[in-house]
Amino acid sequence: MIDTLYFLALLSSAMAWGRLGLLSEGSVRNGTGGGSGDRCTCDAFLPSSTFPIKDLVVVEQTAVEISHKLELEMGKLEDYEIKLTAYEEIIEIIELIELSVQIEQMEKNPDAYNDADKVEIKIEIKQAEALIKELHLSIKGSTTVFESLRIQITVMVQTLTRLELTYDKNLVLVTRREYIKVQLQLEECERRHQELFNPNIGSCAHTGIIKVSKPVVSQLNANLNAGYKYGGWGKDSKPVPDRESMYWYSGYSSASIVDIRLYTNYKNLLLRNHFQHHNLHSSWYGTGNNFIFRDNTLYYQINNPFGLAKLNFTTGKYESKVIPRASSRFSYTNSPNQNFDFAADESGLWVTYANEESAGRMVIAKINELSFGVEEEWQTSVYKPGVSNAFMVCGVLYAVKTVDIKTEEIFYKYDTKTKQESSVSVPFERFQDKYSNLDFNPTDQKLYMYNDGYYVNYNLWFNYTAKATVEPPVLLS
Incomplete structure (x- = not known):
């Protein structure tokens, strides 16, 4: 009788978790055993993996x-x-x-x-x-x-x-x-901390990046699929009214762009509760992973013809642009087809690429958002296949390379205003082994990384030259 009660308790507990598998009618049986009198004997086959x-x-x-x-x-x-x-x-x-x-x-x-x-x-x-x-x-x-x-x-x-x-x-x-709930509390706490001690968002009165924070990991992608290693996520760098808190995500198992999800705010991103899910028309499919979302518009790379594309989700209008000198031979080290890299900063929209004339060295191009044409170009000396990714801040290109299995380093910058380039060394930590997207967002001065299927972001510190910061002066002794 005691054994029967024990089994019923075990059965009830296991069924509550939905993890008990009865293999057949004979899996649970009553009977008499040798020398056991009227003792009830029961056998249960539990799953090999129980809920931890x-x-x-x-x-x-x-x-x-x-x-x-x-x-x-x-x-x-x-x-x-x-x-x-x-x-x-x-x-x-x-x-x-x-x-x-x-x-x-x-x-x-x-x-x-x-x-x-x-x-x-x-x-x-x-x-x-x-x-x-x-x-x-x-x-x-x-x-x-x-x-x-x-x-x-x-x-x-x-x-x-x-x-x-x-x-x-x-x-x-x-x-x-x-x-x-905890993640949102931390986000709010950090936001208020940033507002109090770094009130320079949108300011370019600095000489560059001096520090990158530890990686802030949100979660695995909305597809709940670790195989979706290619993609990107972040915020609109020039949000339309009433969508200032919106986040976006697009991911796939290959370096292709086939759809995009939009979330009203960070909480709904974490809940995987999108308010819009756009499947791109097959003739509009993109490739590579250096796409961005700006002014409710997706800017990305296409291969047929090889060039740039923009898809405005307000008007539904699709446009494409070919840059004749751009080459499809030169990609970043982390993934294939990263030939065009879109970026946005305080001064507007940019795209970088490499060509045969420059022998694979990166070219910076300023994009006119209305005409979707190239306004001006700058030639750098950094070899694109030796770069893991790049981004723009205040008209300055920052190139990143892989140091070891856990470390990236901002090692090069080019200022389009002065046409000066220089070497820098600002190391920072990756969460997972490889990443396919890294972009700066001027609305919150953060770096957004899509890292082996995970949403990751970083806070940045700048060497400010103006007294816009709440910075104590040196007092007399």
Whole structure:
């Protein structure tokens, strides 16, 4: 009797997960065994792979922990806003340059100032120093927390993806919702952090990129297919009204462009809940993976004829353009058919390619968005087959190469304004082995990478030359 109750409990538990397989009518049987009297004997054939509930519990616990940490950080950010306001007021009062002059005058003519004047100036300096130090420590602390949370979320992404690909999706739906909630909280926290301490989005008052963040991994593609290694994702670089928060994705198992999905916001991207799914007409199919979405228009490469294409989803109009000198022989190292690479930055739309005349060296072309014609071209000295990808920021081309199995490096830049090129070294980390799309978006100053089927993005740091940033001045000792 005890064995029967145990089996019924096991049966009930297994059936709840939908993972118990009864091989035949004889798989569960009642009978008597030798010397067992009226004892009931039952055999159950359970599947070789049971649902790893422990993994799911770990993910759920991690989600709760990260959520609590983010709530604390959001509270800190609200405190930072108050402190920054106080900081600005102090700066307005002190005007440190004038203060320096005033102190110099004191040294030259000490009799003109009394002790009260000197004490007042010292107090103002000490107040500013104390506030600046506190802000620096706060910012540094938040940055450390964000990096830690990113690592935890990356582990959650991998676990959830593995569970979704292996087991019934309904079993992990609740946990995925918790993960999405945490991911959105982190996104909002980072956005506010960026607004407070990097208010330069859209500004080109800098001398270039000086740092790239750790990879921020969103999830596996909307097709839930790790074989969809070719594709791209991101935001519209020039969004139409009411679509500022829209995301897009297009992926395939080969270097082809056959469809595109649009999502109203980041949350729906994570939920894989698109509001539009456009299947391209077969005569409009594209190739390569360096396409972008700009002004509700897809810009991409075609092979028949070999050239450029644009498909406007507002008007439904399709256009193509041939660049006679462009060659189909030179592609990036990561995937085939990446002959034309579209890019968008603060100054407009660009495309890069290589030709026979330049012996495979990259050419930068500025595209007129209305006429879809080339306005101007610049010849670089960087050999395209030695480049893994490239992008434009403020009219400057940045070329990237692979260093090792985990590391990429921005190693070259060409400024179209000055026609100057130079070597740089800004390494950054990949999430997976290979990637097929890397593009900068000027609306949030992020790099978007499609990395072996995963959505990945990076924050960028620039060497700003103007005082647009909230940057503490050097105080007198």
